Amino acid sequence: MRWKAAAVTLAVLAVLGIGTASANYSTDPGAQAELRPGHSRLDTIQRRGEVQVCSTGDYRPFTYRDPVTxxxxxxxxxxxxxxAERLDVRLTIVPTTWGRILQDLGRRCDLSVGGISVTLDRATQAFYSEPYLRDGKTPITRCENVERFQTLEQIDRSGVRVIVNPGGTNERFAEDNLRQATIVRHPDNNTIFTEIIAGNADLMIxxxxxxxxxxxxxxxxCAVHPDQPFTFSEKAYLLPRGDVVLQEWVDQWLHLARNDGTYDRIAKPWLG
Structure with a gap:
């Protein structure tokens, strides 16, 4: 009879969702730790002495990985x-792509950085830090063509070639707004602007x-009216969904960095 009682107990536990770890948790140890009540990835970072940060490495001035070195x-x-310095841990940068950035977050890295635009679609799958930069979509083209591409109506015409990098908000904007123009997908965001110079595309938004x-x-x-972009957007850092403790720590760090001169010191060589 004891084995019958044990079987009944296990069945009840399974119904209640408090049975074996595999019933509720990922097989990844780090992911399991995130789901324990009261636990945060912030604790994991401090315990391992390392913060793992995903970045695409193809979006200057925010992130760039030299293909040679x-x-x-x-x-x-x-x-x-x-x-990483403020947490007193080492930093490991984990390469990702715009198409995989949400999949890799929480699996291969603790947070993602690199000019990431805040979108409602991403916000359904992850948390954002507080924004640190205001931005928006606008064209860039050869300087002699600036007057040709002032508006979306001028751009969305047959024969106009708009180049995009797949997987990000640039591709989404082009798909949502262009019907007549040709969308040219170029997989390497590091060389995409030389394609415009070479005449293989007319512009990029x-x-x-x-x-x-x-x-x-x-x-x-030449940048086309960068002070008056077509859209409003903001940049922020991407964090695993549900980890409020990590989100609040990153927000507090970012708030301090934006007000104690740290962000301005770091951004000035790039943005002037």
């Missing part, structure tokens, strides 16, 4: 270094901050 640079890379920076690097290119 593997060195990471950019505003948000330096901000991640500051975050991307964040105003990026258009300003790329225009500084390429005299052939």
């Amino acid at each position: 593997g060195e990471w640079t950019g505003i948000d890379i330096d901000m991640a270094r500051d975050l 991307t964040d105003a901050t990026e258009t300003r920076w790329q225009a500084e690097q390429h005299p052939e290119l």
Whole structure:
């Protein structure tokens, strides 16, 4: 009879959802820890002595990974270094892509950085930190074509080629707003602007901050009304959904960094 009683007990526990760990938790130890009541990924970071940060490495001035040396640079890379220093842990940058950034968050890394736009779609799957930069979509093109591409009506015409990097908000904006223009998908965001210079595309619609920076690097290119973009958006850091403790710590760190001169010191060499 004892085995029957044990079987009944296990069945009850299974119904209540408090049976074996595999019933409710991922097989990933880190993911299991996040789901324990009262536990935060912040505790895991401090215990392991390492914060793992995902970034695409293809969106200057926020994030860049040199394909030869593997060195990471950019505003948000330096901000991640500051975050690690304030936690007194080492920093590990984990390469990701715009198409995988949500999948990798919480599985391969503790948070994601690198010019990430706040969108409602992403907000259904993850938390955001408080915003640190206001931005918006605007064109960048060869300087002789600036007057041709002032409005979406001028851009969305047959024969106009708009280049985009797949998987991010630039592609989404183009898909949502362009019906007549040709959308050219280019997989490498590090070389996408040379495609415009080479004449393989007419323009790109991307964040105003990026258009300003790329225009500084390429005299052939001009940002089109970056002070009056087509849209309103903000940049923030992406955090695992449900971890309020980690979110609040990152928000407090970012609030201090934006008000004690840290962010301005880091951003100035890139943004002027």
